[in-house]
Amino acid sequence: MKPPPFDHHAPRSLGEALDVLAEVGEHGKVLAGGQSLIPLMNMRLAAPAHLVDINRVGALDGIEAGPDGVRVGALARHAHLERSGPAAAVQPLLRRALRLVAHPVIRNRGTVVGSLAHADPAAELPAVLALLGGSVRLARRGGTREVAAGEFFTGPLEPALRPGELAVSAFFPALPPRAGTAFREVSRRHGDYALAGVAALVRLDGDLRVAEARAACVSAGPVPLVVDVTAVCGARPPEAAGWAEAARVVRERAEPETDIHATAEYRRHLTGVLAERALREAAKEALEAAAKESGGTP
Structure with a gap:
């Protein structure tokens, strides 16, 4: 099966990616890991006119673990976070959940933030973010906003993303004492x-x-x-x-x-x-x- 025709954009910076998303608006979809989007396109269940491929935006590929929690960039793969010792030390639930996500070949390519943005109620990571009271940072040309998990998931496969916005990171709070x-x-x-x-x-x-x-x-x-x-x-x-x-x-x-x-x-x-x-x-x-x-x- 093949997807319907689309224009492919390959920005090399976050600013360029946000400019493209602002221009294509509701007709664009972001490609990161592609483990959910590509099958949907191949089955003709999604037909974006523009595919904004952010895999060359290196600034989005990062995991920061600190005393307050773990911030995961939009291009951080499931496997990368699963293997992160500092992240597991700050919030052990992340590793436990990630080991249940699909298969290793999927985790090697799929992204944590992409899974959240897909907003599938049958997926593990949305439940983890909701349980911990985490949030997703959304960026658009001209500004950013932080959306709490309780407000980010609005329905099945319906995240609180507006046209022109990109989910740039997710924050998982640290495990409290005791x-x-x-x-x-x-x-x-x-x-x-x-x-x-x-x-x-x-x-x-x-x-x-x-x-x-x-x-x-x-x-x-x-x-x-x-x-x-x-x-x-x-x-x-x-x-x-x-x-x-x-x-x-x-x-x-x-x-x-x-x-x-x-x-x-x-x-x-x-x-x-x-x-x-x-x-x-x-x-x-x-x-x-x-x-x-x-x-x-x-």
């Missing part, structure tokens, strides 16, 4: 889109009681679903936090759809099972982190 994360999912085959998936974050207070607990669900609605279950399991030690009840809350909030791969009810059931497992694992990791920080044992 906190842990986990990511669990079920797919028919490794590398397939998940039938259901849950990323979890649990943070403990100084008395080693649950201070914060959240879960972000994959394939559970039109956008990544984030459920705060702190009210259900908070102010209690992890071993008595009631994770099954917290998982029930997550399951009831899920709004999956039936498709050729699974029924909505089965996806909802999986979401509950995975939520409990992920929350328990995150709580266990939080205890281990607290022990390491205090120099003792949990």
